Amino acid sequence: MEQPQVTPQETSELLRLAEAALSADGDFVELGCYRGDTSVLLQKLLVSARSDKSLWLYDSFAGLPEKTAEDASSAGTAFRGGELFVTKREVVEKFKKQNLPLPRIKKAFFEALDPERDLPGKIAFAFLDGDLYGSIQTSFRLVVPKLSEKGIIVVHDYNNPELPGAARAVDEFLAAHPSFQLSQHFSLAILKPVVLY
Numbered sequence: 001m002e003q004p005q006v007t008p009q010e011t012s013e014l015l016r017l018a019e020a021a022l023s024a025d026g027d028f029v030e031l032g033c034y035r036g037d038t039s040v041l042l043q044k045l046l047v048s049a050r051s052d053k054s055l056w057l058y059d060s061f062a063g064l065p066e067k068t069a070e071d072a073s074s075a076g077t078a079f080r081g082g083e084l085f086v087t088k089r090e091v092v093e094k095f096k097k098q099n100l101p102l103p104r105i106k107k108a109f110f111e112a113l114d115p116e117r118d119l120p121g122k123i124a125f126a127f128l129d130g131d132l133y134g135s136i137q138t139s140f141r142l143v144v145p146k147l148s149e150k151g152i153i154v155v156h157d158y159n160n161p162e163l164p165g166a167a168r169a170v171d172e173f174l175a176a177h178p179s180f181q182l183s184q185h186f187s188l189a190i191l192k193p194v195v196l197y
Ligand SMILES: C[S@@+](CC[C@H](N)C(=O)[O-])C[C@H]1O[C@@H](n2cnc3c(N)ncnc32)[C@H](O)[C@@H]1O
Pocket: 004, 005, 006, 030, 031, 032, 033, 034, 035, 036, 037, 038, 039, 058, 059, 060, 061, 062, 063, 064, 065, 084, 085, 108, 109, 110, 111, 129, 130, 131, 132, 134, 135
């Protein structure tokens, strides 16, 4: 059986943060859903909380794009273009098997998404798991303008030496957006807008 992409410790922190985001305005999004393992847990949370929020999932369903110079790593050559290929149907079947409401699932490279047409009007919780510099950078561009005041962004692979582009995209984002504060839990970068009361 394939290893989960997110460790159990990360998953429990992710769900704790998602639960905290239930009180924020807007929907939940996951950019880079792959087989839907985390997506199913987010949907279960929404169902058990009787939330009226929707879950929106995004993936190329064609595997990873090619790495760019920012992703170069001496720690290994995994995560090549086309790796992590799954079909949208596999994700749909996973939700059906678990009797869960189907999320909105968009098959596209993030770079081709239209924020007005393809993303919710407001976002309460965003899980960015596109692995690569360009994918995380694009995810920020799509999500941040829609993030509600008490919204939370979680980026995976913040300390993964095989995927240095993810941390680079986070650090560059933070340098350009001092209104966000960072905390870290294992490989999760947790970004929250600084809310002044
Ligand atoms: C590590 S997997 C996601 C794992 C998933 N979040 C989970 O918790 O199980 C990364 C996914 O991001 C997708 N991805 C990466 N960059 C992308 C891009 N620019 N556009 C669309 N999908 C992308 C890949 O196809 C892959 O399925």
